[in-house]
Amino acid sequence: MNLKEIKEMISLMNDNGLVELEVEKDGMRIRLRKMAAGIEVQSGPVVIEREVVQSKPKEISESIGTPAVKTVEIKAPMVGTFYRAPSPEAPPYVEVGQVVEAGQVICIIEAMKLMNEIKSEIKGKVLEILVDNVEPVEFGQSMFLIEPL
Helix, strand or coil, rough: CHHHHHHHHHHHHHHHHEEEEEEEECCEEEEECCCCCCCCCCCEEEEEECCCCCCHHHHHHHCCCCCCEEEEECCCCCCCECCCCCCCCCCCCCCCCCCECCCCCEEEEEEEEEEEEEEECCCEEEEECCCCCCCCCCCCCCCEEEECC
16 A cells, blocks of 8 residues: 555545544555544553452451452553463463562553553552453553552
């Protein structure tokens, strides 16, 4: 594909009110996506309130209750394929319950044949891994829940 063809695709999107267009030609795939005006794109972790459910006997959990734990959601910064390990034979970068440091690699997202290391922006404990290995992820999709330490 050349620049002229890409410009034609953009014109096609504008003329028909399309928000996203994906075309594959001669073994090359291109995806064009418009951002809506006035929508702010967030990068980095988002703090959310989430209740952590623990397995306790019924009478204890009813009398004590389960407190809400602050968590940080690590989201996909791009569209691609999620990998938990650097290679199929290697152990995963992180496991549930593991403490990660700020700047530690927690996964890889492959986008257009490039391997992008995704690093934790905070120190914390991995509460949940929300994506299975070798699964596609979308921009902004939650991948990990981390409890800040």
